Amino acid sequence: MQKTFLVTGGAGFIGTNLVLALLEQGHKVKVVDDLCAGNIERLPAEVDFYEQDIRDTSALVEICKGVDVIVHLAALPRVQFSIDEPVIVHDVNVNGTLSVLEAAKSAQVKRIVFAASSAAYGDQETLPLSTHLPVAPKSPYALHKYIGEEYMRLWSELFALETVSLRFFNVYGPHFDPEGPYALVIGRFLKLVKERQPLTVTGDGEQTRDFVHVSDVASAIIAASHSETVGKGEVLNVGSGIETSINTLAMMIGGTIEYVAARLEPKHTLADISETKALLGWEPKVQLAKGIADLKKEFGFN
Numbered sequence: 001m002q003k004t005f006l007v008t009g010g011a012g013f014i015g016t017n018l019v020l021a022l023l024e025q026g027h028k029v030k031v032v033d034d035l036c037a038g039n040i041e042r043l044p045a046e047v048d049f050y051e052q053d054i055r056d057t058s059a060l061v062e063i064c065k066g067v068d069v070i071v072h073l074a075a076l077p078r079v080q081f082s083i084d085e086p087v088i089v090h091d092v093n094v095n096g097t098l099s100v101l102e103a104a105k106s107a108q109v110k111r112i113v114f115a116a117s118s119a120a121y122g123d124q125e126t127l128p129l130s131t132h133l134p135v136a137p138k139s140p141y142a143l144h145k146y147i148g149e150e151y152m153r154l155w156s157e158l159f160a161l162e163t164v165s166l167r168f169f170n171v172y173g174p175h176f177d178p179e180g181p182y183a184l185v186i187g188r189f190l191k192l193v194k195e196r197q198p199l200t201v202t203g204d205g206e207q208t209r210d211f212v213h214v215s216d217v218a219s220a221i222i223a224a225s226h227s228e229t230v231g232k233g234e235v236l237n238v239g240s241g242i243e244t245s246i247n248t249l250a251m252m253i254g255g256t257i258e259y260v261a262a263r264l265e266p267k268h269t270l271a272d273i274s275e276t277k278a279l280l281g282w283e284p285k286v287q288l289a290k291g292i293a294d295l296k297k298e299f300g301f302n
């Protein structure tokens with residue numbers, strides 16, 4: 001059934017991919033983005049675009065009229081920036097999320113799907129990471145994402161607003177931004193190869209990550225926006241369910257490797273996606289080798 005979606009942060013990396021997938025399925029799409037990081041040129045003309053800060057609740061209430069589902073992606077997602085500028089980032093990530101919830105409540109939007117993060121787990125002893133483990137945020141950003149989940153759960157309980165939070169793992173794919181000091185590892189590697197520089201691997205490179213393709217993230221969001229089995233503040237993992245070491249990733253991308261000092265970061269991440277599969281009937285489809293090969297083409301090399 002055709003629905004009207006509002007995607008906050010819809011001009012960003014995940015947002016752009018999601019918007020294209022929603023339009024392809026025949027849904028109507030509104031986007032709110034203040035363009036502090038997003039790029040409006042990537043959005044097709046049929047999108048109803050509002051250059052707007054999510055913290056302006058009254059403007060959001062107007063935009064939310066007639067909306068069935070909000071996908072709340074807008075955030076300042078850089079971990080180091082959240083450590084350097086915790087007050088600014090808290091305001092967008094926490095107060096901004098509350099503003100979206102309040103607007104949804106006023107405009108009687110049925111459901112919100114919230115972009116949570118695997119960062120909430122911190123460094124855990126037990127793998128795979130299950131949503132039943134206690135959280136251990138290691139940065140303001142991770143804490144903000146966890147607070148967002150709790151706000152979602154609470155607004156479902158208090159106001160019968162349907163909510164579901166999806167903890168994304170390491171997302172990669174088209175429209176990925178490799179620039180900037182906090183670019184994620186795949187983007188950083190691709191940029192280094194293009195510049196004919198060695199790939200800088202931190203520590204021994206045996207740390208592992210769960211890389212999930214953005215098209216699989218988009219399909220999980222869409223499944224969560226329709227599913228009858230969720231809507232009460234559930235928290236679900238969205239990863240590939242496969243661990244890949246940074247050394248393996250560097251080999252897939254190709255080029256020489258230079259080992260540099262280890263960073264303070266979790267040794268391993270791996271999503272337990274059994275509950276997500278069971279509740280949403282969702283399955284990740286894109287294999288890392290294929291996703292990387294496609295990205296290399298997008299970046300203009302093989």
Ligand SMILES: NC(=O)c1ccc[n+]([C@@H]2O[C@H](COP(=O)([O-])OP(=O)(O)OC[C@H]3O[C@@H](n4cnc5c(N)ncnc54)[C@H](O)[C@@H]3O)[C@@H](O)[C@H]2O)c1
Binds near residue numbers: 092
């Ligand atoms: N990319 C990942 O690997 C990953 C992993 C876990 C969680 N997430 C979450 O997914 C969401 C989307 O991530 P992304 O990688 O697409 O990030 P992104 O930075 O590409 O997109 C975020 C968008 O939000 C917009 N925005 C920021 N502040 C805003 C404000 N005050 N008002 C309106 N718009 C604002 C930006 O302009 C940008 O277009 C974020 O909430 C992030 O925390 C991403």
